[in-house]
Amino acid sequence: MIDALKTYLTNRAPLPDEAVQRIYSLALERRLTRNEALFNVGDVCRYKVFVVKGLLHTFNNTEDGHEHILQLSPENTWTLDVESYELQTPSRFSIAAVEHSEVLLWQKDDFDMLLREIPEFKLFAEGLIAEYVHSSRRRIFEMLSNSPEEQYDAFIQANPELAARLPLRMIAAYLGMSLKTLTRIRHAQLQR
Template identity: 50%
Template structure:
């Protein structure tokens, strides 16, 4: 598992070999089965998690039991509940494996120490947070301003590799529409 993270660091960060090795010494490998939770509503998020293999989702459940997916996280992505992690509060969300997954985790105390010791990691972490903030704002704007057809087209354009890995009901939950609406849109596109 560590080798996958080292490759990620070499190709996507400015971290040097010694810094990557230092970060890896605190990594905790973990495997998740399909459907297994990494974090459940009511718990405190105590780890930053990097996905080596598999696909995870972050989601909330409404009072009526409906699930609303906030984020899909495939390989070479990080996932956590930032508010719970930084504020040490119980989360309102869940993170679970859509597929069997191999991940690396760092507990908050260790990761905070690494951020202080390795300025390059601190900068990269800030860049990731900024990019996630931008992507979240773009997603929110699309959700509020687009038709169901436009939402689906945006999803297909920005996530082509996920289409074959996700059941339709999860795509619908991510897009904030019913499965019936999503099915209608897909059939209409196939007829064109």
């Protein structure tokens, strides 16, 4: 897994080999089977997670059984429940594998130490946070202002590879619409 992390960091945040080795030395490797949870609602999110292989989703289920997906995390992305991680409080979300996945995990104390030890890594992490905030705000705005058809089209344009890997019910849960609505949209598009 170190090769995947090294390639990712080299392409995104040129760091000396010693820094990459130090970052990797504090990581825990974990393999998840399809549908296996990394943690569940009520657990404390204790790790920053880098997805080496596979696909994770951050979600919650309402009392009536509807799933709401907050985030999709394919290869070469980071994930966590920020609020639970930062405050070390029980999470309102679960993170689980959509498909067989391999991840690297850093405990909060270890990751904080890396940020103090490696200034370039801290700058990189701050840039990732800014990217996440920007994309989250863009997604919220699109959900508030676009029609379901526009939301689906934007999702397909931005994530063609994810669309092929996700069942329709998960795409609907990510877009905040019912499976019935998404099925109607797709059927209408096929008729054109």
